[in-house]
Amino acid sequence: MTSTPLTLPTDGITARIRGEGATPWQAAVDHRFVRELLAGTVPDDALAGYLLQDQQFLDGFLRLLGQALASADAPASRLVLARQLGMLADDEQGYFEDSLAALGVPADVRRHPPLLGTTAAFQTLMAEVVASRSYPRLLVLLVVMEVLYLDWGSRTDLGEPTRPEHLGWVELHRGPDFTRWCQWLVDELERVAATCHPAERGELVALGVRTVELELAFFDQAR
């Protein structure tokens, strides 16, 4: 069920994070929210609530990507991160605006959504890692946040939704472009982590597992 469309070195740091975080990772990829989203049966209020939180998550995520761009150790890496920032500002933002309107979320709620506990916890974690300016730490968060989404988005055993609010969210998390981006993130993390001291690598793994646990809590918060 959690077979990933990516190539992961078996002894690498990504495999360690997925291994030590296997229980919450599997629970997230097989979450009721994911199953209902792919089957097209997720209730409108659950999807709307999730999207209102994710929009606030995404603002922190943008800062994370921006800091990764600033902290990257190579100009070629900065270009890849810059392209992904542009994609996020276009496709992702368009999906949110269209879907929240289609789900009937009033404009004032869209402008001033409630901030729930796990969303706030995610924002705190992302802000901490941004403040560290550590490229390996920034990459750990990005890898978990993106690859975990690629893993559920690539599931083909749960059906295919038809409503644009459902299908749009699935399509943002699968396919060749998103897979290439995730593979680049993994390769980049593996490259950078290989130069870290073993004790630092252990801290990176722990940070990754904490991020996986928050991803699961984020789905629990929605459904």
Ligand SMILES: Cc1ncc(C[n+]2csc(CCO)c2C)c(N)n1
């Ligand atoms: C809680 C939460 N975790 C991860 C993602 C995944 N994600 C964040 S930004 C983005 C666009 C591509 O970079 C994707 C796929 C999410 N949306 N919400």
